[in-house]
Amino acid sequence: MQDISLEQAISVLLEHTKKIEAVEEVPLLEALGCILAEDAVATFDNPPFDRSPLDGYAFAASGTKGAQKEVPASFRIIGEECAGDFFAQEVPEGAAVRLMTGAAIPKGCDCVVRQEDVTVQDDCILVPYELHHHENYCFAGEDVRKGTLAVKRGTELTAAHLGVLASLGLGMVKVRRRPRIAIASTGDELVLPGEPLRPGKIYNSNLYVLAGRLRELGFEPEVLGILPDDAAKAASFIAGWREKVDLFLTTGGVSVGKKDIMHEVVRCIGTRLFWRVCIKPGAPVIAYTAGDMLGIALSGNPFASYATFELLTRPVLAALAGRSDVAYRAAEGFLADAFPKPSYGRRFIRAHYADGVFSIPAQHDSGSLFSAAGCNALIDIPAGTEPLVAGTRVKGVLL
Structure with missing residues (x-):
């Protein structure tokens, strides 16, 4: 299968992404960030009586x-x-x-x-003085009158919306079901933070980056831990989640090495949509379907998995949830620093964007996550670009 462009990859993923229309009723305190599934109309004046604004x-x-x-x-x-x-x-x-x-x-x-x-x-x-009719007086319905459309269907619920709904007496609300997302890593070399670091092992940072980003974006993932470098066992495990989640994310096992098991996993449980996207870092991404579940297998290199999550997974999350705010935004600006490497293929580099200026760190290796801390953007460098000097106008995406 031929490598495809980032835009083609996103298009393919979105073709296999179904916006969640299912509705569930949840306690109001659990509805933050959810999409309201029906109009909330005031059934009484709020406040329900004339009241005093002071002692x-x-x-x-x-x-x-x-x-x-x-x-x-x-x-x-x-x-x-x-x-x-x-x-x-x-x-x-x-x-x-x-x-x-x-x-x-x-x-x-x-x-x-x-x-x-x-x-x-x-x-x-x-x-000691005259007062007038309705002085220091708050009327019933001053906040919301009976029959008022208080919160419209399709609204993403903020803290203020929860307050409005609470003032209407709603303890339960109908919302669009949240996307169900599972994340796991593959690799016998991985151990979880807190465990002893034995020879040849490394700590698994990818799970924490992806879980953290999903929560920052308003999603609550199922964090499933580390899968062994055994295709049959990994396939059986992932297949067990086909009916439980909308999206299954993994890191690792996607290149051409002896233990890059995700190729065999996909053959066992579903249909591959594509492998390899024309970007650096993170080119060897595998996308697949298994029943109604969409799977995206990202690179195991820490920054590569982070970058491809942002570029490929966020559009899927936005479509699943019907939330345009989740999609990243384009930006243009000037480089504060030089980038000394030529880009033979399309490359995304980490950066911090502020006031029309992209500042870039010195470290850009796909296995390095440390220099990504504090970055809030990816600069999009087209294929065939020579080294960039400070002051060059560039395009990127804000994370």
């Missing part, structure tokens, strides 16, 4: 006509109401009820005076 006293404003410091208006205190209480009786003229912030304004009252503005004398308050 003070409620009464009929007409009773303060002509009031001044020397001749204050007097109101008899007949009760007290905290937020959450309800003063059931109607307040007669000349009487007042002490209210705490958020408390319902009793019937017969149409204003609230600040607590600190009055003098309490025996069982009365003395008000």
